[in-house]
Amino acid sequence: MTDKKKTSKKVIHVSxxxxxxxxxxxxxxxxxxxxxxxxxxxxxxxxxxxMKIMEPLILAGELSKKVNIDINVRGGGWQGxxxxxxxxxxxxxxxxxxxPALKKMFLDYxxxxxxxDVRRVEPSKPNDSKARAARQKSYx
Numbered sequence: 001m002t003d004k005k006k007t008s009k010k011v012i013h014v015s016x017x018x019x020x021x022x023x024x025x026x027x028x029x030x031x032x033x034x035x036x037x038x039x040x041x042x043x044x045x046x047x048x049x050x051m052k053i054m055e056p057l058i059l060a061g062e063l064s065k066k067v068n069i070d071i072n073v074r075g076g077g078w079q080g081x082x083x084x085x086x087x088x089x090x091x092x093x094x095x096x097x098x099x100p101a102l103k104k105m106f107l108d109y110x111x112x113x114x115x116x117d118v119r120r121v122e123p124s125k126p127n128d129s130k131a132r133a134a135r136q137k138s139y140x
Contacts (some may be wrong), residue, residue: 004106012095015089017116021076023084036085037073052082056090056113059105065098083112090114131133 012027034041036053046052057064069089073081090113092101106113122131 010096012092014088016084016091018083019076019080021073021084023071023073023081023088025072025085025088025092026070027093027096028064028068028070032065033068034071034089035069036071036135041124044063046078047087047130049078049082053085053089055086055110056093056106059109060093060097060102062103065095067093067096083117087113087116 010027010028013024014027015022015024017023034057035055037042041050041053049059069092071085071088073083073085076084090106094114103114124131128135
């Protein structure tokens with residue numbers, strides 16, 4: 001048998017949830033490319049979406065240029081998917097660096113960068129139109 005030295009690259013898998021959207025991120029050492037559902041982040045047309053996803057990368061600084069992140073996001077609308085992606089990126093960066101200062105920076109900036117938002121849509125009640133709307137009364 002040959003003794004080949006394996007250079008193990010750090011690969012990190014994390015997930016983030018927001019409303020009905022679930023984002024799964026895979027972080028590898030690389031050159032700083034970010035892909036969401038196979039599409040490069042730079043090619044996004046929605047500026048709000050792009051800036052929201054880039055927030056943890058901007059805060060992380062140089063660390064974001066040393067890693068490649070692939071995000072797979074399903075369910076929900078574009079805003080929920082954006083928030084879920086942002087959460088998974090921030091979690092992955094903190095787990096990769098194991099830096100308490102970075103974790104504190106994310107938490108101070110926005111708590112929902114590292115902690116899932118547990119709020120969900122309230123289900124509609126039986127024989128009602130909406131979750132909180134009372135049934136209309138008819139006197140005739």
